[in-house]
Amino acid sequence: MDDIKIRTDHLNLYYGRTHALKNVSVKIRAQAVTALIGPSGCGKSTFLKTLNRMNDLSGNVRIEGGVYLDGKDIYAPGVDVAKLRRKVGMVFQEPNPFPMSIYDNVAYGPRVHGIKDHGTLEKIVEESLRGASIWDEVKGRLRKSALGLSGGQKQRLCIARAMAVEPEVLLMDEPTSALDPASTVKVEELMKELKKKYTVVVVTHNMQQAARVSDDTFFFLMGEAVETGSTYSLFSKPRDRRTFDYINGRFG
Amino acid sequence: MxxxxxxxxxxxxxxxxxxxxxxxxxxxxxxxxxxxxxFVHWTFLTTVTSILRGSTGIAGNLVNTFYVAVLTLVFAVPVGVGAAVWMNEYAGGGWGVRLIEFTTQTLAGMPSVIFGLFGMVFFGGTLGLGYSVLTGSLTLAVMVLPLITHNAREALRAVPDSYRIGAAGMGATKWYMIRTILLPAAMPGIVTGIILAVGRIVGESAALLLTAGSGYLLPQSGRGLLHKVLESGGTLTVQMYLSMSKARYGEAFGIGVVLLCLVLAINLCVRLIAAYTKRIF
Missing domain, CATH: 1.20.5 (Single alpha-helices involved in coiled-coils or other helix-helix interfaces)
Structure with missing residues (x-):
């Protein structure tokens, strides 16, 4: 049960002069949902992005300390970022299907990694769409544009797209904040389903959601991981005064 | 009230x-x-002017127009779209980009006869290409480059960042992402630029008269089709200008009709292509 998938060690991140993450040392368990909570600008999204090096995309970011996936430092020189992102997939806040067919969206990742065979791709597409509980809704229109789907369907399509490369970890950056309540329920159910196969890390501004879907919760404040632990204990008997204040709605 | x-x-x-x-x-x-x-009848469209037979025809000019348009686009589109991709995706908005932007804007507003002068002296003289379809096409390529670059750049700018981030999140390399997502999404804008460019190519007279000359003969078949590129060739618009300067107004109006139809046809084609690409994405 206490299989550690990702571990960070005194992780510090600077955007120019801003010290955005301060000495974050946490452990993320395999096949569990870990929720990252905290007020806006607390560093939870930034932390999430360090886990598959999406911060590399923005300039003038400096990182100190280590992030270890299965014990290996992902910031070590010579690490293939494409391979890393295959292992650590990501779903974004705004559903962002590509302007192509539903099928091509899901097949995008496998094609990036060199899979060309039609039979294999078709199998992957179906499995991924089933895995994201959207297969029944789209199976009749796989060749139609993905942009015609509803917001909730788009987000589940993006989850399917992320799953298609068979990642080990799924990072989700406020995946339901742009969705209506009914779609949110579906995505939340999906998260519980996903942890059977994957390690899921989800950023949420919604504490009820964290309580509903996660096994572990990390509370971030001003770049610090103030309190980490099982969701149940963090919400029922927080050890830190700041955690208590936050979950009781005193700020944020 | x-x-x-x-x-x-x-x-x-x-x-x-x-x-x-x-x-x-x-x-x-x-x-x-x-x-x-x-004036627009079968002989006018399918033969070349013959003093022996005393007939006028613009077949050669039609073919030249086609040659010049295609060749110009072959030179200008890859360079223009490439420059736009570099500016928007790689350069990161430094002074180099601003310099190129300023240059392209200036080029876009320059009178075409200046391009003609440059093309004649540089491509025709220095590079030794003489009065030829190739010289004319290279000259026009320089002339329409800003148009193509600008339209492609605007189209790329309109592609949401979420596509770029999403593709990077899947482990796609930058070039793979550009090839599979950005360029297809920007295609309508790129096509618009090309259409505008074709309009300018077909409508150009001064710059072409100075560089491609006014030859009106049809290319020989076989190797001659390729060799035509190195021969002089006047487009419809050039011929129209020449007809007018010789006070053969009927002939000029005839060419005018053909040009109008050509422009209309190109516009329709472009609209169709744009509608088609829209349906795909």
Whole structure:
């Protein structure tokens, strides 16, 4: 049960002069949902992005300390970022299907990694769409544009797209904040389903959601991981005064 | 009461202006068609002017127009789109990009005859290509480059960042992402730029007269089709200019009709392509 998938060690991140993450040392368990909570600008999204090096995309970011996936430092020189992102997939806040067919969206990742065979791709597409509980809704229109789907369907399509490369970890950056309540329920159910196969890390501004879907919760404040632990204990008997204040709605 | 009067007066002016501009267009097109249509017959379109037979024909000019348009696009589109991709995706908005932007804007507003002068002296003289379809096409490529770059750049700018981030999140390399997502998404804008460029190519006379000359013979078949590129060749517009300067107005109007039809056909094609690409994405 206490299989550690990702571990960070005194992780510090600077955007120019801003010290955005301060000495974050946490452990993320395999096949569990870990929720990252905290007020806006607390560093939870930034932390999430360090886990598959999406911060590399923005300039003038400096990182100190280590992030270890299965014990290996992902910031070590010579690490293939494409391979890393295959292992650590990501779903974004705004559903962002590509302007192509539903099928091509899901097949995008496998094609990036060199899979060309039609039979294999078709199998992957179906499995991924089933895995994201959207297969029944789209199976009749796989060749139609993905942009015609509803917001909730788009987000589940993006989850399917992320799953298609068979990642080990799924990072989700406020995946339901742009969705209506009914779609949110579906995505939340999906998260519980996903942890059977994957390690899921989800950023949420919604504490009820964290309580509903996660096994572990990390509370971030001003770049610090103030309190980490099982969701149940963090919400029922927080050890830190700041955690208590936050979950009781005193700020944020 | 006065207010109402003023209102209807303004309204009348606006309607009048709209009516006037439409009538102007219809009038010119109508006039050209009436004057030129009698000249447009089978021999006019399919043969070249022959002093022996005493007939006039523009087949050579039609072929030259096609040559120049295609060759110009072959040079200008890869460079223009490539420059746009570099500026938007790689350069990161430094002074290099601003310099290129300034240069392209300046180039876009330059009178075409200056391009003609440059092309004649540089491509024709220094590079030794003489008066040829190739010299003309290279010259026009320089001329339409800003148009293609600008339109491609605008189209790329309109592609949401979430696509770029999403693709990077899947482990796609930058070039793979550009090839599979950005360029297809920007295609309508790129096509628009190409269409505008074709319009300028077909409509150009001064720059081409100085560089591609005014040859009106058809290329020989076989190897001659390729060799034509190194021979002189006047496009329809160049021929029209020459006909006018020799006071052969009927012939000029005939070419005018053909040009109008060509431009109309190109516009329709572009609209169709744009509609088609829209349906895919």
């Amino acid at each position: 006065i207010r109402k009067l003023a209102d209807s007066f303004i309204l009348g002016m606006i309607y009048g202006a709209a009516f006037f501009s439409v009538m102007l267009l219809v009038g010119i097109i109508g006039y050209v068609f009436v004057k030129g249509f009698p």
